[in-house]
Amino acid sequence: MDFYLNLINTIGIHTMLGLSAYLLLQTGQLSLAQAGFFAVGAYTAAILTVIFQWNIIPAVLAAMLLAGFLAFLVGFPALRVKGLMLVVATIAFSEFVRMFFYNLKWRVTRDGEEIGPDGTMGFAEIRYFSDNGWSNLDVTLFLWTFVIIIMVVVWWSDNTRAGAVLRAVGEDELAASSVGINLTIIKVSAMTVGGFIAGLSGGLYAHQVTSLDHHSFTVLLGTFAIAYPILGGLSNVFGTLVAVIFIQGLLVEGLRFIGDWRMILFGLLIVLAMNFKPLGLFDKQTVSMVKRAMRLKT
Amino acid sequence: MDEFFFEVVEITQSVWDGILFGSTYALIGIGFTLIFGAMGKLNMAYAGAAIAGAYVGLAVSMLFDAPIILVFVASALVSTMMGYLIYQTCFRFIPTHNHLAALMASVGGLFLIDEVIVHATRGSPLNFPAIFEDAYFEMGPFGIRGDLLFVFFIGLVSTVVLLYVLFRTRLGIATRAVAQQDVAAQLCGINVHNTNSITFSIAGLLGGIAGAMTAAAVGVLSPVMILPLTIKGLIVTVIGGLGSIPGAIIAGLFVGGLENLFLYVRGIDERDMYVVALLFIFLVFRPNGLFSKTITRD
Amino acid sequence: MKHLSKLIGASLLLIALSIPQSVISADRSVKVLGWGAKSGPLKSFGVNSEAALRSAVAEINSAGGVRMGDGSMAPMEVVSYEDSACKKDEAIAILRKTASTTDAIVGMGTTCSGVCQAMFGVLQKKVEDTSDSGVQMPILADTCIRPGLAKISEWAFRNVPNEITMYDELFKWLRTAYPNVKTFTGGSETDQGHSFITYTAIIVQMAVKHGFEWVGPSVPELGPKVKQGMKELQSAAKSQHWLMGDTNYTVQARKIKKQNADMVIVASHPFSACGFMKEMKRQRIKPKLLVGLTSSASQETLNGCMSAAEGIIIPTGFAPLTAEAKKANKIVANAGGFLDLHSAAAWENAFLVKRAVERAAIMGRSDTLQQDRRNFRNALASISSSKGLIGPVTRDGASGEASKPYVYVQVVNGKWKVIHDPSS
């Protein structure tokens, strides 16, 4: 059981990470900076709970705010560029963040033990959950409340005018601006909200793995962040969830028993998925298909 | 004064080495730029294919203890093939307008190549035959590595050849035609798929040379090189200006030199931090790169 | 909405099916479950350790197996050997899976320090502390050599040499063996926690302690005590370090060349150690002595740069000296792995488990599993010394740390050759 809960937690965290990129992708912006915001969230929340001994909830919320604010600041310059330029600009940003934490040393001594981030040695013993006797089930419930809140909010706003505007900007910036949409505001807000979500998931991640170091926040993480929504399809939020279950659940955990062929299959399946479902595993076609199936049943 | 002179010598020397080494980045950059110019898409699997080529070249040299030049030829040929395969698997069947899917597919390709290499070699670093390892020219306080000169030279030659092919031969003209206006090109009886796959193959060829040269310059071949090389390649492509071959070359040398400068002055921990920070600023204030000869479809 | 929940439910079910369920065989056996990196650049770790563990277990069983609590003999069984890809999240997943879905009494993995740091953090910190909801599963890691990891949890044990004494002895011996070596310098890879910390906190300090003169960038605090001036050293020597993925070592090599030391220390994993030593060769840097990091005392270094590594001296926890070491080496080689300081630990761990099981009087029934694990853990903690492949391993139960014997090996004509055994 414990193991499945752990898997569900991982899925939850990655779903949030994916959703943070989902919003930005709707506006047509391909950003690999999510890894950076995730890292900021993770370290902030961990520092707050470990060094300042905050409660977890304010800690992750603070992490969320900080990451969001950072995203807001980065948004203005970054969104002046588009397409590949933006990809690389955001890679640059997240690498910068990674390097920052890689150099970050902040050791304090508590009852004889040195704790806190220790540069390249990483940041060990972020044991808030187990120190406070949280069972893995508690963690899952706690974590998924956030996941569900975020999913609901994003799903709901997808069907509001705001959601329509995001997509409109993504499809045709010129037309959008000539019906009076302020592109900068839209893009920056998308970036900021993305930052909030990424920061939150980072904060939760830190306590899930109990140990952070710069290896966890490489470009690969950023790639995964955009991979989920792309692989799942941008038609709605559940695409991202499906993609996360596909990657984290099936490819990473489910195929573990085939040993070292697993990671080979991993790449192969992504290639195939994109060839056969270029609009995502959970694209409109799938949705309508599933809908039809349901209608037949009920 | 004497101390000052020493520093000057050292810094010049470091930058110079960096510039020579940058020629490998430049070649990778050219590959990215070619493909981007032709399709307006990003082939993330490119550097992976390059290194894979080098591996096969190495295998050849191990099996029939072939002369070093043959190693280069082999790796060039192999990654030419891989370039073609990548086009067929990750781009050919994905709708042209769907950039995200193609990007994701090539990321999958990257994972696949990477893992296949690991599977074949257990990820162990392998000794790569160096070219003129003993050619180390000392000129007064300065020293120059013969093999790097050779690398530099090969880089220049292949660039010149490439430019000739692109701007003087019918094939090159067709490629550029497709790059600028695929529909029109099709109407003129150019088969877009053929041209694209040729572009990928040419890029692959360069990649093979680049991979082999990098391996020869380091003297060791290991899978941990792939990701850094990919990122450097992207950075170079962007600084050079998308689709600009001379841009990519200059950017490659520039990045190489800069790296060593920062390394010398600020040390390893901050080297990459400054490089990416610079890149970010560069992107924001000169969004079109050094040579903004962007040839993309939109 | 409905269809969606069903869809998710379905896929979760699919996963559940695709994951091997808890293996509970009717006949009694001592079950262990191992994991290590079987994919990714560090694949060699997992492959070698798996080969070592499995063949060691086979050895034990052919010798009659393990004596259980009721005196009967039962075979030892490796439930499976998972691929943790040297990634935190995956290792934690495997750990929890082992603890919750299998009846293995001990988890045996892994080799990557960063991963152990995370896994141990998930475990319960103090055994008797009921307020701590951490996982209660004994872990016996093959290496995870980064200093002070096992103290993170009382459930965590590892089988490593004590690096401090190891390098202490090394330089003590070098001092006498190479009297004409006076000065030294070196570099390390800063993105690999273990390499970097060992280099700055231990290797350099020990060299200084034994009278070698540091001729690298000036470090006022540098002294004969461990960790002395570590921070100063780290900041002063910045520009002669590198990263694991680097391709260009010209600057670092030249700096070291300028310092023209008798002894050069290359403290990094084979990936970059090879690149750097090749660069040294190109720049004609020929120190009287080349000293390496224990992680490089492996086949990979020979694959990567046999000729450039010629003459490098490295302390290691394994070398085929003794009879059983030779024997083990052959067996593991036949099983398709290499026995090196990492995988040798896995081999020894199998025998350590045997001893602990016999001491703990394990019943090996599924109903007594939790108790068995606890007893096993206590027994393991109470073992103060065990028999290693190249000599007795002293263990400190309280901290879960071990102190393996070690020897000094050197690359001579492209082969690892034992040049000194401090215990003899």
Added chain:
Amino acid sequence: MLKIKSISKHFGGVKALNGLDLEVEEGVIYGVIGPNGSGKSTLINVICGIFPPNKGDVIFQGQSLSGKPTHQRSKTGIARTFQNIRLFPSLTVWQNLWVARNSVEDINTESRFYRWFGKSNIVKKEIKEMLEFSNLENRADELASSLAFGEQRRLELARAVATKPRILLLDEPAAGMNKDEIRDLDSRIRNLQLQGITIILIEHVMELVMGVTDRIAVLNFGSKIAEGNPQEIQKNEAVQEAYLGYSEDD
């Protein structure tokens, strides 16, 4: 209403607009005609602020628009359609109109949050009218990309109107239409005029222009060669000359 003050716009060596002056009174339908490449579309793009002019200024309701980005100009009441239709293909017809609700009135009538995340009855009502106006009522939930060509034109017009413009710039709205559709378009345009929207109509299709407009300016090589009511223009020999050998249904 709208004053074009000696606007010049160069692309490299090409003078797309060359010191052009126009004045459009409130409430009129103002035609702009001229051979291909005479700078008609450039004029629209300059008015909408997509191209900054090299020289000159655009005065709208007495205030200069220079330096104002496109979206602000739209808020001041300038709307447009595109020569090559630019809808939001993956949004439904309804959403296409919904997105366009950025007019000052909308902003003032609804709270910011509600405007972005709510769906008020006013919105529903007005969009419904909009759909009826462009008789797309029964296609409201179709994707814009699935519409027929004519419908897409109508939707684009409706989307422009949905921004509640004071002045509406139509860039060759009749291109590729058959006679009936053109007649239909004609009545739509008049209808808009009745709603008090000033209209600048750029068109090649003479029967439409001559029929519907109150006043016409003729451009050639970026400058105005004639202005007047349709009858005058038809007589003007400068125009004849410019159009020599120019076929209407081109």
